[in-house]
Amino acid sequence: MPATQTQKTSSHAALVIIGTGMAGVGLARALRRLGDQRSITLVSADSGDDYSKPLLSTGFAKGLVPEQLAQRSATDLGEELNAQMVIHTQVTALDVDNQTILLEGGMVLGYDTLVLATGAAPRVPFSIEPSVAPRCFTINDLDDYRRFHTALGQGPARVAIVGAGLVGCEFANDLHAGGHRVSLIAPEGTLLPRLLPPPLGNALGDAFSEAGIHLHLARSIDSIAAESGEDIVLRLDNGDAVSADLVLMATGLVPRTALAESADLNVSPGGIVVDRQLRTSHPNIHALGDAACVDGVNAMYVQPLQASVKALAATLSGAPTPVSFGAWPVVVKTPLLPVVAYPPTNTPEHWRIEGEGGDISALAENKDGRLIGFALTGGCVRRKVELSRAAPALLG
Secondary structure (H helix, E strand, O other), X not given: OOEEOOXXXXXXXXXXXXXXXXXXXXXXXXXXXXXXXXXEEEEOOOOXXXXXXXXXXXXXXXXXXXXXXXXXXXXXXXXHHOOEEEOOOOEEEEEOOOOEEEEOOOOEEXXXXXXXXXXXXXXXOOOOOOXXXXXXXXXXXHHHHHHHHHHHOOOOOXXXXXXXXXXXXXXXXXXXXXXXXXXXXXXXXXXOOOOOOHHHHHHHHHHHHHHOOEEEOOOOEEEEEEEOOOEEEEEEOOOOEEEEOEEEEOOOEEEXXXXXXXXXXXXXXXXXXXOOOOEOOOOOEEEOHHHEEEOOEOOOOHHHHHHHHHHHHHHHOOOOOOOOEOOOOEEEOOOOOOEEEEOOOOOOOEXXXXXEOOEEEEEEEOOOOOEEEEEEEHHHHHHHHHHHHHOOOOEO
């Protein structure tokens, strides 16, 4: 079915999915694989093109233009799924009593079942001057990648990345491999602080530095302004200045919960509150993916998302299925030094560090000496399967 823009009319679909990322599209695909023939409408604030989000942070090294990341257009996706695609359209209101959503442009869309797959939004913790805002970016979807790719142009650029977490480190590695000059700035003293204990974060930092990525760790930003002609200058709290052509903000993600909140669904700081069958506080509304907090757990990674898609598809097809998250290690895309981590949910009694150089295993243990998480770098990433079997499930 064709992709459409909104118009002032009303329609009804048995299932409406808000969001066309991995969660929303994955759910529609899973339902069709199960033989579910109900009418489906997917609503997207962006282009609705089908793509794999993890590939966003590998495209610059491979020289991929945005069109090469898009596996199929919204129109082709709608035909594949036998679904109506409503693209470039914001949902402005959710009326749970009348089971309708209001879209910008005046379209009212009714539903029997609604799924919120609204994902997470980049968090920018400080204001940016209007003079430099057009050259400051976040990359959270394919449309963002398009804008940043256009801004980079043809030649090598100086890119300042703010943030040393998963997104910041992956894009630092990718942009460096793509021939750009990268500086990475973060208030933390080591890389990947939520995934790696300091010795492993330092090992990744050494690999980045040796490759030519400039690290400014344990530093905060006092200002970002246009100076010296075309330069953007980031002034740091120690007096240093980092000059750049573009700035990439990688300062974290927050679940998109505003729509659910406005409709008085239960929401927590971790996302839209759902049970193990991914039901919200309203019986006809479910949520999954980065926006959802499942039985108290918000897991913004691919494996929990895929488990949620499979479970919800079964539930909506008539076989109620509680979701389970196993031990799902995070594979970080940093070829300069491979990293795999399964962060413990509770603060470990201690980390047992083994290895040297870039080949390090870190085992998180509780007070009884039991494994509750791990982190691996370099050649030690081969232990991923062994340790995953020994580690406790996040949501069993």
